[in-house]
Amino acid sequence: MSGKDRFAMFPSRMAQxxxxxxxxxxxxxxxxxxKKSDALTIKFRQILKKIIDTKTLMGDAMKEVFVSLxxxxxxxxxxxQHVIENVSKAQIKIRAxxxxxxxxxxxxxxxxxxxxxxxxxxxxxxxxxxVTKLKKQSAKTIELLVELASLQTSFIILDEAIKVTNRRVNxxxxxxxxxxxxxxxxxxxELDEMEREEFFRLKKVQQKKKRDRDAAEKVKERxxxxxxxxxxxxxxILDTEVDSDMLFN
Amino acid sequence: xDSLSFNINGGYLEGIVRGFKSGILKRxxxxxxxQCETLDDLKLHLQSTDYGNxxxxxxxxxxxxxxxxKLREKLVSEFEYLRNHSVEPLSTFxxxxxxxxMIDNIVLLITGxxxxxxxxxxxxxxxxxxxxEQMEAIHxxxxxxxxxxxxxxxxxxxPYFIDCISEHDLDEMNxxxxxxxxxxxxxxxxxxxxxxxxxxxxxxxxxILAFEADRRAxxxxxxxxGTELSxxxxxxxxxxxGKLFPDGLSQLARADEYEQVRQVAENYGGYRTLFEGAxxxxxxxxxxxxxxxxxxxxxxxxxxQQFHFGVFYAYIKLKEQECRNIVWISECVAQRHRAKxxxxxxxx
Numbered sequence: 144m145s146g147k148d149r150f151a152m153f154p155s156r157m158a159q160x161x162x163x164x165x166x167x168x169x170x171x172x173x174x175x176x177x178k179k180s181d182a183l184t185i186k187f188r189q190i191l192k193k194i195i196d197t198k199t200l201m202g203d204a205m206k207e208v209f210v211s212l213x214x215x216x217x218x219x220x221x222x223x224q225h226v227i228e229n230v231s232k233a234q235i236k237i238r239a240x241x242x243x244x245x246x247x248x249x250x251x252x253x254x255x256x257x258x259x260x261x262x263x264x265x266x267x268x269x270x271x272x273x274v275t276k277l278k279k280q281s282a283k284t285i286e287l288l289v290e291l292a293s294l295q296t297s298f299i300i301l302d303e304a305i306k307v308t309n310r311r312v313n314x315x316x317x318x319x320x321x322x323x324x325x326x327x328x329x330x331x332x333e334l335d336e337m338e339r340e341e342f343f344r345l346k347k348v349q350q351k352k353k354r355d356r357d358a359a360e361k362v363k364e365r366x367x368x369x370x371x372x373x374x375x376x377x378x379x380i381l382d383t384e385v386d387s388d389m390l391f392n
Numbered sequence: 393x394d395s396l397s398f399n400i401n402g403g404y405l406e407g408i409v410r411g412f413k414s415g416i417l418k419r420x421x422x423x424x425x426x427q428c429e430t431l432d433d434l435k436l437h438l439q440s441t442d443y444g445n446x447x448x449x450x451x452x453x454x455x456x457x458x459x460x461x462k463l464r465e466k467l468v469s470e471f472e473y474l475r476n477h478s479v480e481p482l483s484t485f486x487x488x489x490x491x492x493x494m495i496d497n498i499v500l501l502i503t504g505x506x507x508x509x510x511x512x513x514x515x516x517x518x519x520x521x522x523x524x525e526q527m528e529a530i531h532x533x534x535x536x537x538x539x540x541x542x543x544x545x546x547x548x549x550x551p552y553f554i555d556c557i558s559e560h561d562l563d564e565m566n567x568x569x570x571x572x573x574x575x576x577x578x579x580x581x582x583x584x585x586x587x588x589x590x591x592x593x594x595x596x597x598x599x600i601l602a603f604e605a606d607r608r609a610x611x612x613x614x615x616x617x618g619t620e621l622s623x624x625x626x627x628x629x630x631x632x633x634g635k636l637f638p639d640g641l642s643q644l645a646r647a648d649e650y651e652q653v654r655q656v657a658e659n660y661g662g663y664r665t666l667f668e669g670a671x672x673x674x675x676x677x678x679x680x681x682x683x684x685x686x687x688x689x690x691x692x693x694x695x696x697q698q699f700h701f702g703v704f705y706a707y708i709k710l711k712e713q714e715c716r717n718i719v720w721i722s723e724c725v726a727q728r729h730r731a732k733x734x735x736x737x738x739x740x
Contacts, residue, residue: 206729213723214732217716218680221460224517228503229567263619264568267629268575268608270680271615 149326154333162330166323173315180308182245187301194294201291204284211277219270226262234258237289247304249297252289398699401479409707412470413695415442416714418740425721426733434722456722463715468520471708481589485701487548488582489708493522494549495578499571505539552577569625572612576631579605583633596694596702603690605634606663607683613644613653635660684737688713692739710739
């Protein structure tokens, strides 16, 4: 990055006012963006903590579910084929909800039950209680999974957003504002120089006028010395005096 | 069955079954299995039992489903051996044992055809003991009613459909209700068959089947609380060949909660003790566990007498229970969740 970079503007008073306004704008923008970046970082840390907690819970929940599955299989035999053949559509579905954090839109997933449980009577003649317990635990684990999914998508979106915002903050801080400041100093220095130039020019013109006046004065003195009176009283040709040079008068 | 003449036709097979029975895992074997850390340890321990090298050709790492399949394969091969060497009436008796697996297979095939799955996907998922010749022909049908008319009428299970389900019902009823209705008809049929054979077979088998019927009645009642199954529908699913018929069953049909079911069981001595020990707190045995234990006890008692067919039925049931136990222990070992590893049902 060249240190001499500045905006190409004609240095004038108006340019200076414009640049000052721009500097103010850039500084305000910088502070606002920094605030946004801080808010996003706080939310990011919160989500990270929640992800860690949920993941540990998930591990335990999955273990419980598999143990329940083994219990249900022990009591009621292998019902997995029956379930696989009988299923036609999903019973638990998810909807995406939008959440706004400091201007960044995060998606949250919400589960909802669609349709009734068509496996109500599974294990009717043996193992029914274990199957019900398994169903409840699996439902809870699915809730956990969906929550984890929402958290992870938010995490990724926030990460991107924070990177972008920080990039902009740094850009304003290290590029834009110095550039504007350099332009401002240049304009100010140019304006000062122009003023000085004007002043000098004025002075020079005054000097020249004075010199010219002095020179004219000197010529007049000399001529006065030579023609004495005539200089002060030059002839007036409108007078009716006889002129010796004229032949036919 | 005459004790003098039983051995002419059934003596060899009874000897074989008793030999199989002595190969059922004992408590010490279970204690060894429970202490395994990995599935390979389990395989090693099973090699020293009657199972031998049944897992020898499996590539490691082992999985629980592989163990499950191999156990079932062994049971199936033993059963096929017995069935192939039997003559009447033992062969009909062994066929009756098969019908319960056939019912499960048919229910699976009905659900599959209902949802337009291809038959070749469904056949491998059926239980091998329950296969019947018409299984391959099922793809010609696309609705359960067609299925019945084309295929099921020729199977030995046809009479069970006739008794309780009309063609119209097949399309509408929940598949579980179909399964339970078929099973009820099967149980009652089996019971009357054993009674007709008479003698020690009737003694041993009718006891076992009566308990099975009552157990189903209890469990169906308890599991139907809070579902959309009406009381009348429920009453139609109770098999009538148990001790609860007719008073207990009518009381159960009117029950609304667990306490009332318990009251019904109070009137029958054998069942009262089962309900007493059961509870839903962790650490308690559940009611189902108690029923399993009682069933195992009855099956073991069947071996106390000679010259009857009950030993075959008892052996199959005990072997199944053993398979369930081994799968449970393998699951606990594989998931490293040893808290409930002792909840298997010990047999001997």
